[in-house]
Each structure stands twice: as C-alpha cells, then as structure tokens.
Amino acid sequence: MNQNPSGPVIQTHQLTRTFTRHGRPVEAVRGLDLQVADGELVAFLGPNGAGKSTTLRMLTTLIAPTSGTAEVAGHDVVREQAAVRRAIGYVGQGNAAGHQQRGRDEVVSQARAHGMRRAEANARADELLAAFDLTEHARRPVSTLSGGQRRRLDVAIGLVHRPRLMFLDEPSTGLDPQNRVNLQEQVVRLNRELGTTVVLTTHYLEEADAIADRVIVIDHGLVIADDTATRLKAGLGDLVSLGFTDEDDARAAAERAARLAGATVERSGRDVAVRVAHGRDLAASLVTDLAASGVTVARIEVAGATLDDVFLDLTGRSLRESNEHQTHDQTHDQAHEQTHDEQTEKDGVAA
Missing domain, CATH: 3.30.70.2470 (Protein-tyrosine phosphatase receptor IA-2 ectodomain)
Structure with a gap:
C-alpha cells in the first residue's frame, strides 16, 4: 500500500520510453508528467500506437522507462518493482486465464500465488465470481466462455489480492456492444462501490466519455489534453x-x-x-x-461536441479514422518494441 496515503497514487515526471527502429530512436512516450489521485477513474484515450499501452507497461513495471521517473502507490517503478506489483492489479490485452483450465481454478490459483491459504483462496474466488456474475460458469473451461465472460474473469483474477489500484489495457477490445457495456458497468462499480482507483486505456470514444472521471488524450507519445470529458467538450462548443x-x-x-x-x-x-x-x-x-x-x-x-471533435480540433484528424486506418509503421513499431522488451527481460538487462 501507499506509504503516503495523502499523496497521489500515481506520479510521473518526464516519463519517456524510447526504442530503436531501423537504427533510429523512436519515442513511444515523450516526457509524461502525470498525477492520479486515490479513487479516480482515468481513461487514456488515443489512436492505436499512440503510446497508451506503453505507458501502462511502464507504470506496471513490465518495461523500464528510458528516462524520467514514476511512482505507483508510493513506490518507484524501477527500484521497487515488487512493492508496486503487490499494490496493483493489471489486466492486459490478452486473456489471463489458461484456455483449458476451469475459471474458478484459475482464480483460486492466483489467490494461492498471492500467499492465501486454501480456504481463504476458495472464499475469495467465490466472492469474485459472484461479483462479476460468473458463478454459474465457474467450472467451465475458459475456452468455452464468451468474450465478455472471459474479460470479466480477467478482471476478477486481477482483483484477487484486493489491489488499491487497477490497470486495464483496452479491456473492451473485441467485445460486442452488449458485453462492452456490461464490462463498463462492472468497472464503474469497482471504482464507485469498492473505491478502487482505475486507470484504463481505450480507443473507444464512447467508453472514455461514459465512465471516466478524467480523460487523458495521448497522440504520438504526447499528452495533448487532460480534463474531464465534459470540460473538454464544453471548451470546444x-x-x-x-x-x-x-x-x-x-x-x-x-x-x-x-x-x-x-x-x-x-x-x-x-x-x-x-x-x-x-x-x-x-x-x-x-x-x-x-x-x-x-x-x-x-x-x-x-x-x-464529441471527444472525436476534440481530437480533430487538437490534431487536425479524426480519432475514429486514426483507429480504423492504423499505419503499418505503428504496427511494426509496437511489435518491434515488444520483441525487444521481451528479449531484454529474458536477458536480465534493464531496458
């Protein structure tokens, strides 16, 4: 937990992530200054390849910053990685549970990995499965669950150790509209009823508009707007x-x-x-x-005004079109960065 409860739960200064492409440096995140207060629900909004996921991966200690600093729950993300990981939950873009495993077993296993005794782990699994409307599906193989059910299971797994702060990386991607709305409702309840600070990335305009207390618009690795959705739209008219x-x-x-x-x-x-x-x-x-x-x-x-209008006003292009026409270079950059980071972690060298 945060050693300074009165301070921000996330604080960064000039946080930067650079990788190399074709022998030249490419800045995925450029000089991010950010503060997130305890209890906020913050959405990082931007086109694919803008730097949203890279930011989350730095804040969750999955990759190291190239420069700058970041503290999460009062702990430095480079020097105190274990403490950061104990304080947070993280749901990435891929599914967390093994496809052939039963959903409940996966939640119990995660609880045991966090040091819970068997009885406590079983009780916690039942509690979370009920909270996310998964009790009747608990003993089914994960591969038989719908997309929405699997994403809710991912969130449940991320909450096993009752983290103060939850990171969700594009949680609604690939879901149909009904499952997307259902998951959004679960995220809002997590924040409003349980008091969990939530930071999520999304390229869905409606998602950021509907659930976030605060919207941070990021493009080409830079924060270009940071305010409530209401004020961002009102400022445009x-x-x-x-x-x-x-x-x-x-x-x-x-x-x-x-x-x-x-x-x-x-x-x-x-x-x-x-x-x-x-x-x-x-x-x-x-x-x-x-x-x-x-x-x-x-x-x-x-x-x-819509958030797409705000993005158009700030950048001269539509956010919807930017997402629909993601460039080959963005895809290549992301794949190159991920491969580089995975190799770096394997070699045991800080990126």
Whole structure:
C-alpha cells in the first residue's frame, strides 16, 4: 500500500520510453508528467500506437522507462518493482486465464500465488465470481466462455489480492456492444462501490466519455489534453448546422454568425456550420435574428461536441479514422518494441 496515503497514487515526471527502429530512436512516450489521485477513474484515450499501452507497461513495471521517473502507490517503478506489483492489479490485452483450465481454478490459483491459504483462496474466488456474475460458469473451461465472460474473469483474477489500484489495457477490445457495456458497468462499480482507483486505456470514444472521471488524450507519445470529458467538450462548443435555400442567404448567415464571440464559422454552398460555446442556447436567437433581417433558415441542427471533435480540433484528424486506418509503421513499431522488451527481460538487462 501507499506509504503516503495523502499523496497521489500515481506520479510521473518526464516519463519517456524510447526504442530503436531501423537504427533510429523512436519515442513511444515523450516526457509524461502525470498525477492520479486515490479513487479516480482515468481513461487514456488515443489512436492505436499512440503510446497508451506503453505507458501502462511502464507504470506496471513490465518495461523500464528510458528516462524520467514514476511512482505507483508510493513506490518507484524501477527500484521497487515488487512493492508496486503487490499494490496493483493489471489486466492486459490478452486473456489471463489458461484456455483449458476451469475459471474458478484459475482464480483460486492466483489467490494461492498471492500467499492465501486454501480456504481463504476458495472464499475469495467465490466472492469474485459472484461479483462479476460468473458463478454459474465457474467450472467451465475458459475456452468455452464468451468474450465478455472471459474479460470479466480477467478482471476478477486481477482483483484477487484486493489491489488499491487497477490497470486495464483496452479491456473492451473485441467485445460486442452488449458485453462492452456490461464490462463498463462492472468497472464503474469497482471504482464507485469498492473505491478502487482505475486507470484504463481505450480507443473507444464512447467508453472514455461514459465512465471516466478524467480523460487523458495521448497522440504520438504526447499528452495533448487532460480534463474531464465534459470540460473538454464544453471548451470546444456546440455545432450549429444551418441550411438555406440559396447561397446568398447562407453567405449572409455566415457573416452574422461570425459576430458571435468565439465562434468558428464554415460555409459550403447553402450550408453553414457554426462551432460556438453554448450553441444550443444561442441557436434560437440566431435564427430569430436572421429572420428579422430577411434570411430564412430552412434547416437547423444542434449537436454537442464529441471527444472525436476534440481530437480533430487538437490534431487536425479524426480519432475514429486514426483507429480504423492504423499505419503499418505503428504496427511494426509496437511489435518491434515488444520483441525487444521481451528479449531484454529474458536477458536480465534493464531496458
């Protein structure tokens, strides 16, 4: 547990991870300064290859930073790896349980590995399986469980030793929408009811928006935004879309909308898009004002900003498109880094 309960449960300073590709250094994470308070539910959001998983792997002691420092639960991730691991739970992108083993047996084995006596391990397994709605599936081979059931089992295994802090690396990837929502509900309950600090990575915009107290947007190894989802979206403003019957009216409307404080206006033919804070409240008065000057609005739509809009505003590209069109270089970099790290750990040399 944290030796300084009043301090942050995670604290990093200029945390950096560099690896080599084609003889040149590539920074997967660049100078991360981060503080996470006890009890927060924090989501790292960004496209594939942005540095989210690399950050978690450093914080969970799976790989060493190239430079900078990080403390987790009051312990240095390089000098006090065993203490960090005792304080955390970690669910990676792969399945934690053996495919041919029974789910309950896997939970019991993990509990025993953490030093629990047999009776305590059995009781803890039953408690966790019930908490994650897995009791009726407890004696089935893991390979026969659905994707959602297997991910819930992974989380249960990660919670065996009652960690203060849980790391989840893209926990919903590959799940259908129903199982994704179910797992999200379990994560929220873990945080709200049990008080566990949760840090997760995701590239699902809706997931970060729905469950996280705080969203950290990362791209090309850099943190480009860090706030609540509500404030990130509010800072961008609502999108007011206006349609007109002719271009002259659209041109006049664009000129009028441009007078709104802080507004960003784009016109395309007979359509005008206005991005402005509190656009939902301003839309009616804008339409009334245009009508008074003889300009009739044929169509109006008002939409709140999304996290994808925030990412687009910050980077000039869509987060959805970035995820759908992951580049070959990103895939190659991740594979190269993982292979390098695994070989380094095997050789017993710090990366």
